[in-house]
Amino acid sequence: MPEDSNRDAYNIPPTRTPVPDPAEFFKTVCSYIIDAPVTFVREWIERQQAKNKHYYYHQKFRRVPDLSECLEGDYLCYYEAEAQWRRDRMVDKEIVEIVRERLGACKQREGPNQFQNCAKEAELLVQVTKAYQDRYGDLGVHGNSRTCLMKQKHRMMEERK
Template sequence: MPSDYDKEAYPEPPRQTPAVDKQTALPNPALILSKLFYYSVDLPVTTVRGVVDGIRANNRSVYYHQKFRRVPDLTECQEGDYLCYYEAEMQWRRDYKVDQEIVKVVQERMRACHQREGSSYEQNCAREINQFNETTKNFQSRYGDLGAYASGRKCLMKQKERMMAAQTQTA
């Protein structure tokens, strides 16, 4: 500050912060409860979580690259082998989800080509359109008309019926 300032208009700030004027000698209950919660709940949970995260970081498996071993099909299961039935059903459900995603990806490619090419998409996107038509036809022939409660057993029966219908048409 310059030496010629008005000391009455601009008083100097206090040298020390004034002490809090306590009204009572009793401790603050909110402070006690917050410390109690911190030391009894928050600190142990945070410590355990840090330890668990440290262990998991060392052997982290990438969930989206999880590989399942192929299990026998329902036709290869022994009669009464319920574990084999269950594994085959889970394998069928994974295959069903993968096939759904394949159809979605092919459909997105066709739509992107349609968007990119505009009005001349029929001739410029013929490959994508054919691929989409073939993919949806294959998906429909395998999973179509299975209903809301689709299962590996229903799909197998549908495949057998389709094979029997093909046999009777050729004969």
């Protein structure tokens, strides 16, 4: 009895067992059964990957001598210069494509105002395309570093005249 009198004196409500909320119970069970193991495995995988972190960047090739710098009969130098020329051609082709895509995106974005707002991109495309055409134009599908070098030599001779 003295307990009840103390409760009344301090206005403490009587103790009751709380009714469990089914949604809260389901959430807690799912947290322990599904979320905890998945989180543990993911964090473990991330720790393992952090230990063995590899950076994947573009492959960097060393610059080799140009075909004009190769000694006569040095076939390995010829091959390396040809491979270097092919990589340079692919890079230049991708540059032209990227600039072309930027111009297309600008035209799409600007709509009717494309002629005044995309003039910078259009001028850049003209310059890049002209540079690509000057270097690789008229070589055909089977063009190689030797024919490109000869084309460059002939162009330089014409400019001197």
